[in-house]
Amino acid sequence: MSTPIPRPGQHLPGPPPTVDPARIHAEVDELLAGLDTASAVHDDPTGLGQLPRQAHLLEQAHDVLVQALATVDKI
Numbered sequence: 001m002s003t004p005i006p007r008p009g010q011h012l013p014g015p016p017p018t019v020d021p022a023r024i025h026a027e028v029d030e031l032l033a034g035l036d037t038a039s040a041v042h043d044d045p046t047g048l049g050q051l052p053r054q055a056h057l058l059e060q061a062h063d064v065l066v067q068a069l070a071t072v073d074k075i
Contacts, residue, residue, distance in 0.1 A: 024068045031057050
């Protein structure tokens with residue numbers, strides 16, 4: 001009598017999504033490593049010019065992690 005409950009993403013065509021933790025770590029590590037180079041601006045003594053670049057890198061790292069979580073939710 002029990003009816004199987006469909007899993008999230010089961011209705012999507014194609015192979016089921018997978019998550020490679022090593023790839024996620026590598027992408028985030030690469031983005032975070034860019035924070036050091038973004039802060040190494042010598043002609044900006046206040047450091048205010050580096051904030052937009054650092055914010056962009058952190059946003060990209062956040063997007064990678066959110067996408068990985070969304071993929072895991074579909075598995």
